[in-house]
Amino acid sequence: MTLNTSRRGFLTSAAATTAVLMIGATADGVLAAGASADAMLTPFVKIDSSGKVIAIVKHFEMGQGPTTGLTTIIAEEIGVTMDQIGYEFAPSDPTRYNNLYFGPFQGTGGSTAMANSWQQYRTAGAAARAMLITAAAANWGIDPADLDITDGRITGAGHDAPLADFVAAAAALPVPETPALRDPTDWKIIGNPATRRLDSPAKVNGQARFAMDVHLPDQMVVMIKRTPKRGGLATGFDDSAAQEVKGYIMARTLPTQHGVAIYAENTWAAIQAREALEVHWDMTAAETRSSQQIRDEILTALNAEPSYNVNKADRAAVKAAVDSADRVVEKTFYFPLLAHAPMEPLNCTIEQTANGDIVLHDGAQMPTAPHMAYQEIFGLPADRIHIETMLAGGSFGRRATADADYQVEAGLAFAMTDRSRPVKLVWTREDDIRGGNYRPATGHKVRVGLSRDGRITGWDHQIAGQSIMKGTFFEQVAVHDGVDSTLVEGVTENPYNIPGQAIGLTDTEKATSVLWWRSVGHTHTAYVMETMMDLAARAANTDPVDFRLAHLADGTDDQIRQARVLKLAAEKAGWGQPPEGRTQGIAVHKSFSTFVAEVVEISGTAEDGIVIEKVTAAVDCGVAINPDVIKAQIEGGIGYGIGHAMRDQITLVDGQVEQSNFPDYEPLRISDIKKIETHIVPSPLAPTGIGEPGTPPSAPALANAIAALPQSDDLVAELPMAEAGISFA
Amino acid sequence: MSFTLKINGETKTVDAEPGTPLLWVIRDDLKMTGTKFGCGVASCGACTVHVDGEPTRSCQTYIDDIEGAEITTIEAIENDRIGAAVQQAWLELDVVQCGYCQSGQIMSAVGLLRDTPKPSAEDVDSYMWGNACRCATYQRIRAAVLRASEIMEA
Structure with a gap:
């Protein structure tokens, strides 16, 4: 997605947030509940009465690591160890806790958690340190410049005291607007590979609390029987069989008519009652197309003139350049719908407080979206709606919906009751796999012309697919001149020097709702760009690494960084000299301002089964705040990309999804990838994304390795690979 | 009932x-x-x-x-000698990401090490195959099971 990274926007927001001073209990009572002696030094730093520092984390935790990362920044700047700091999730408040790249909107996505918070949290931590030191210096009658904070103690000029001694005095001071940041050469925690995740201990002993683990007194469990096809409407139901289920309470048709809400005493009763309940559907307007038709529509669009000339190129001239080239490489690609399937099925719990406020307990990826929706549903002002952010069991994009899809379901279901009992909405895995909001189906058709000396002379690139952004809250920022940037990113803004490139886009009609899926447009654009680069290299009789480097030689910052990760991955993988019986493939891609190159090494054959022996990655994401978390994200990103490319797709028959659960939407398994090795390029630049950039190069690197097998006759250009006859051992 | x-x-x-x-x-x-x-x-x-x-x-x-x-x-798995070793290995290697599958991963890993105190990487892949992790923390799971085996021996 396109993000506002303008310096002006950043500075304005940062100043607005650091100017807020809060002492003791906050007005809304949320931050300081039950801890009246705690002092808020800035909106991001609280110190409790024992002197323990609490980082207020404005991003949710789905495994990508901000509870460790944002806490690391605060700990570093103040001068405490990771044992002396904890974290709390911020309340929903887009004025203080907005994502600085999203405008007045609080949310996590686009791999921006560390990038947008970096300067903000450093400043917040530095401000807290300055306030504590100023308070101590005044008390001791010395110059603040003689003091520092180390391992949680204020020391210097013969003095030494714990933070707790000066918390109250510090909290009474004004917050400095431009406190001095620590010099990177003094960092002890940032960049330290030994720093451990703060969320690990509770996640290995069963104590971690996910939204699914919320049990409010007297709560009802709600499941929705949803329309099996997009556009179907519930017109009524027969619950006579459901009434036989012990624990069944009632059913209500949602006002949207997209389904019927079943209320029960517990989860098992809800599952059984839903199965027993019969819904009357009006399918007049329901989707009727099958996957084959959707694919045909996309491939047909690729052969027509595109609706949008994305880069305002002279396409006729580009086509002429390709047609007159010494060699032409041409390929048509198709990418299927994909579900996110986070490990924790979607759920949230909603309750009404004694004074009529609404509280949502949710693994809230974009709290502002349900916050706005609930103002409408419940007719309440924003300050009477509260969101408790819980741990989220994965997301991969699924929990971030502009229309707050599942939170709205819960809100509507709750609003149809007398609100005396909390409502916990639970999706099953079947709901998740069949529930829409898929990675859109897309197709690409690319024709590349090469000169006699093996240089690209023209690149005609046509894309067709289903727009994620059109018709949503984000249309204004992500759609320009009709072009949904999430369908073309990665072809546009690609660091390669490609003379004469024409990029065209045509929207095709959705058969399901669609949504961003870990790395969004890069899921398909990187596959196309990087397999085409390999095909072009082969046509030019040039080594794939050398061919890429030849098109990264103009000296731009992006090209230098892209070439550096490419060379590092190649070097570490022993590129060109695989062990006996193994074949390598490489890909490199920039996404979310981060550069990642990956080498996939395989053995076996496509007929008897391919084994993915090793993936070697190199990443440049600016300052590596938590190197081990970065490695984990690259490992996970590779697994996510490769797992789906191997064997997953969502298909429709007469408008209805065929898959339903893990047996037919098979997740990557432990035996699928034998080894992953990640190398981080040291960098002084501001940190960039890490949650998503590991995914884009993984599938094309695998495809390139398979295409390089001695007995391979072609590149896999339609996913998943299993459908193309590739078997995996 | x-x-x-x-x-x-x-x-x-x-x-x-x-x-x-x-x-x-x-x-x-x-x-x-x-x-x-x-x-x-x-x-x-x-x-x-x-x-x-x-x-x-x-x-x-x-x-x-x-x-x-x-x-x-x-x-209660920390009360089990193998369980405690597995949890320690999980923390040493920071296996978890979202963490939602990890209770099940750990319970399976304890079962494996009870049957096979010194497993090979292939043993781990084979025994743990049915425990899905959508974050794909698999290579740390594999390494942590092998590490837990070492801890048990120490």
Whole structure:
């Protein structure tokens, strides 16, 4: 997605947030509940009465690591160890806790958690340190410049005291607007590979609390029987069989008519009652197309003139350049719908407080979206709606919906009751796999012309697919001149020097709702760009690494960084000299301002089964705040990309999804990838994304390795690979 | 209907319908939420508990079939020598990401190490195959099981 990274926007927001001073209990009572002696030094730093520092984390935790990362920044700047700091999730408040790249909107996505918070949290931590030191210096009658904070103690000029001694005095001071940041050469925690995740201990002993683990007194469990096809409407139901289920309470048709809400005493009763309940559907307007038709529509669009000339190129001239080239490489690609399937099925719990406020307990990826929706549903002002952010069991994009899809379901279901009992909405895995909001189906058709000396002379690139952004809250920022940037990113803004490139886009009609899926447009654009680069290299009789480097030689910052990760991955993988019986493939891609190159090494054959022996990655994401978390994200990103490319797709028959659960939407398994090795390029630049950039190069690197097998006759250009006859051992 | 369970060394009585999966008894009735719901069809392993010491998918185990059995969940696995070693290895290697599947991963890993105290990487892949992790923390899981084996030996 396109993000506002303008310096002006950043500075304005940062100043607005650091100017807020809060002492003791906050007005809304949320931050300081039950801890009246705690002092808020800035909106991001609280110190409790024992002197323990609490980082207020404005991003949710789905495994990508901000509870460790944002806490690391605060700990570093103040001068405490990771044992002396904890974290709390911020309340929903887009004025203080907005994502600085999203405008007045609080949310996590686009791999921006560390990038947008970096300067903000450093400043917040530095401000807290300055306030504590100023308070101590005044008390001791010395110059603040003689003091520092180390391992949680204020020391210097013969003095030494714990933070707790000066918390109250510090909290009474004004917050400095431009406190001095620590010099990177003094960092002890940032960049330290030994720093451990703060969320690990509770996640290995069963104590971690996910939204699914919320049990409010007297709560009802709600499941929705949803329309099996997009556009179907519930017109009524027969619950006579459901009434036989012990624990069944009632059913209500949602006002949207997209389904019927079943209320029960517990989860098992809800599952059984839903199965027993019969819904009357009006399918007049329901989707009727099958996957084959959707694919045909996309491939047909690729052969027509595109609706949008994305880069305002002279396409006729580009086509002429390709047609007159010494060699032409041409390929048509198709990418299927994909579900996110986070490990924790979607759920949230909603309750009404004694004074009529609404509280949502949710693994809230974009709290502002349900916050706005609930103002409408419940007719309440924003300050009477509260969101408790819980741990989220994965997301991969699924929990971030502009229309707050599942939170709205819960809100509507709750609003149809007398609100005396909390409502916990639970999706099953079947709901998740069949529930829409898929990675859109897309197709690409690319024709590349090469000169006699093996240089690209023209690149005609046509894309067709289903727009994620059109018709949503984000249309204004992500759609320009009709072009949904999430369908073309990665072809546009690609660091390669490609003379004469024409990029065209045509929207095709959705058969399901669609949504961003870990790395969004890069899921398909990187596959196309990087397999085409390999095909072009082969046509030019040039080594794939050398061919890429030849098109990264103009000296731009992006090209230098892209070439550096490419060379590092190649070097570490022993590129060109695989062990006996193994074949390598490489890909490199920039996404979310981060550069990642990956080498996939395989053995076996496509007929008897391919084994993915090793993936070697190199990443440049600016300052590596938590190197081990970065490695984990690259490992996970590779697994996510490769797992789906191997064997997953969502298909429709007469408008209805065929898959339903893990047996037919098979997740990557432990035996699928034998080894992953990640190398981080040291960098002084501001940190960039890490949650998503590991995914884009993984599938094309695998495809390139398979295409390089001695007995391979072609590149896999339609996913998943299993459908193309590739078997995996 | 009333059922008596032995869970984590304690005897508990619950009121449940015959045919109720153990998973929902543990989570909804006993409110022990470390055991997770992932798929409901024994295809992901997030709900793994031990029944008489054997890793078992609690979503496909019914309350009527386990009366008298000893059930152990993630909440008590630290009391087991192998369980403590596995948890220590998980922390050393920071295996977790979202963490939702990890209770089940750990319960399966303990079962593996109980059967095979010195497993090979292939043993781990084969035994742990049924425990899905959508974050793909697999290579750390593999390394951590091998590390736990070392800790046990020390």
